[in-house]
Amino acid sequence: MAHFLGEFECKLDTKGRMVLPAGLKKQMPEVEREGLVINRGLEAHLVIYPRKEWDRIMEELSRLNTFERKTREFVRKFMRGATELTLDAANRVLVPKPLLEYAGIDGEVVLASQFNKIEMWAKDAYDAQWDDEGDDFAALAEEVMGNLNKRLDG
Template structure:
């Protein structure tokens, strides 16, 4: 399980240090792709395999399903953690998440998310303001 929030700086070559706390769970190689809300999602190989199975079951006749699967897979890339604990993020993914220098890596249960620091701060402020209301709505999901 991944949890916590960690600030890291991306170097000029596009390398980002993965939090030491996450490295074992991610494994030597893991998958990074476009996420929702303007961030990147990172999945350990086992979680990615489970997600692939679910995506393969999506109905090809539905345009939204085709679009989502294309968007999700087209940017997916295997990242390898180097000896210094860093990964190299491709330019297309950096552009999607507006990653430049200051980044935040958060743990979200079975995945990690990589955010531009200012975008994460904006998201967090809005979410905090409506957290009680969101929590009340979670009852619909059996929470």
């Protein structure tokens, strides 16, 4: 499983196309052959998955009990707008307009690596997350990671 690294600022052209940054493309050599999948994130952003990672997630989702209402609702919402992306000759991908509208993206974007996927944010929305960071990050780190050794040992 690939673990991506880096943040990349990009611009969409008027048709909704984005050049995949060279530094990111280098981290996924299979992208030209296998493609990518993009869909809605859990917040107002988009998520780009390498095809193999998307297939792994689909395999996990296929094991869920679809006789349960909450499962069906989750799968519907998770899959909504999922679209395969392919690189053109200029290393661009065309991001579907409904997904851009969902994420409030209309020009500048930030691609933020997150383990095995890439989050795609409107630049202003991404930057706004860090405006009041201050001690909040330290408190969040303590809450999320503070008891890591106890969880691993116990």
